[in-house]
Amino acid sequence: MNRERGRQFYFSVVAALIVLMTPCIKGQTGNEPGTVPGSADDSLKCVDYVSWYKAAMNEGNISGALQPWRQALAGCPSVSEELYTDGELIYRSLFDITGEPEYIDSMVMILTQRTYYYNNKPSNDLHKAEILLELAGDDPAYLGLCYNILAEAAGSFPEQMECHHFVQMAALAASLYAMGVIDGEELGNAFVTAIGTVDWRMENHIAGCSSADDLENMETFYRTNGAMTCEGLETLYGEKIDRNFRDTAFVSKVFAMIQEAGCTRSDLYYNVAVKMFANDRSAQNAVRLAELNAAAGNNDKAISYFTEAYNRDTDSIVRSEVLIRVAMMELGQGKRPEARDRAEHAWQLNRKNAAALMLLAECYAGAELGNTFDNHTAYWVAADYLDAAVKADPSLRKEAERKIKVYMQNFPTREECFYRKILDEGVIFTVGGWVNEVTRVRFRKE
DSSP states (O other), X not given: OOHHHHHHHHHHHHHHHHHHHXXXXXXXXXXXXXOOOSOHHHXXXXXXXXHHHHXXXXXXXXXXXXXXXXXXXXXXXXXXXXXXXXXXXXXXXXHHHHOOTHHHHHHHHHHHHHHHXXXXXXXXXXXXXXXXXXXXXXXXXXXXXXXXXXXXXXXXXXXXXXXXXXXXXXXXXXXXXXXXXXXXXXXXXXXHHHHHHHHHHHHTTOTTOOOHHHHHHHHHXXXXXXXXXXXXXXXXXXXXXXXXXXOHHHHXXXXXXXXXXXXXXXXXXXXXXXXXXXXXXXXXXXXXXXXXXHHTTOHHHHHHHHHHHHHHOOOHHHHHHHHHXXXXXXXXXXXXXXXXXXXXXXXXXXXXXXXXXXXXXXXXXXXXXXXXXXXXXXXXXXXXXXXXXXXXXXXXXXXXXXXXXXHHXXXXXXXXHHTTTOOXXXXXXXXXXXXXXXXXXXXXXX
C-alpha cells in the first residue's frame, strides 16, 4: 500500500481502539489533569477505586486489580497520569500470564487515552511502537500499525525520535514489503527517510546515533531490494556529494548506487562524475564527462574533456580509444570527414583497434559525394573496411557480415556502371570527394 493508504490503515485501527474506549471517555470534556470530574459522590468513589486497585496490585493480585482500575478510569480518567501507567502494568502482567493479544490492544488504547488527557503524543506514540515491537511478533496487522506509528512520527515529530526508531521503521517496512502489505514505493520512502536521517545525524555527531553497522545494513538492503530510485538517491546524496566530494570512498559508493539504479542520465550522476574527475583527473574520468556532455549536446565541453583525456594519458592504446569516442560523437553530429580523420588516427595509434576500422566503414556508408552513382560508390569503400576489420579481429565477423549484406544493396547497379564505361567487376576504381579512396568495382545483386 502507498503512504496514504498506510495512514488510512493506521487510523482505521486507532478508530477501532477509540470505540473500545468510548465508555471510558464519554462525557469527559474540559477536565484539567489532576481533577476529579462529576459529583462529590463520584469523587469519593474514584478515591475508593484507586485505593482498591492499588491494594490489589501491591498484593500481586493483578486480576483483582483490573475491575477497580477500570472503574477508576471510567469515573475519573484525568485523576492522575499514574492511573495510565498503572493500567499499562496491569495489562502487561495479564499479557505475560495469558499471551492474549487483546491485552496488547488495551495497552495501545491506554496510551491513546493518556495522550487525550495529558498530551505528550510523541512519547506515548513511540512507547506504543515499543510495545508492539516487543509483544506483537510477526502479526501483519500489528506490524502495520507499528510501522504507521513510526512513519507518522517521522513526518510529524522526527526530532523526538532516536536513531534506533528510524532503523526499526526501515526494518518494519522490509517485513511488510516481504508480506505484500506495502508496495515498493512505500518501502523506498521508508528507507530514504531512515537512511537520510541516520546518515545526517551520524555526520553531525548527534548523540545516540553512532552505529555505522545499522546505516550500512540499511544501505545494503536499499541497494538490493529493488526499491532504489533516482529520486531517492538525489534526496539522500544530492547535497552530501557537494559537502563530501573529497571523500573518495563515499563518492565511489554513490557512483555505484547510481549505476545500479540505472540513473546514468540524472543530474546526480553528472555531479558525481564531476567530483570523480576533481579527485582523479584520469583519462577515464575525463572521457565519462566528455560523453555525458556529448549526449546532452554540449559539444564544446565534450571536446574539451576529450582533449583533456587525450592529454592525460600518453599510452597509444588509451589515446586510440579516446579518439574513437570523439569520432563517434562527430559521426553522430553528421561530421563524417572529421569522424573519418579521428578514426584513421585511432587506427594509426593502435593497429589492433579493429573498432576504428568498423567506424571508418560507418563514416563512408551513406556519404553524400554528389550524384547517385558517386554516393553508391562510397559503399564499396565501406565494405572494404569491414573486411579489414574482420582480418584484424575475427570476432567481429558476424557483425561485419551483417552490415556488408546491407551495404551490398547500395552498391552501384551494373547499369549505372555501364553508363560510365565500367563493364567488369574487380576493376580498380577511385572514389572521389572527401573519401578519396581506391577500391574495386562490385555490382549490386539484383
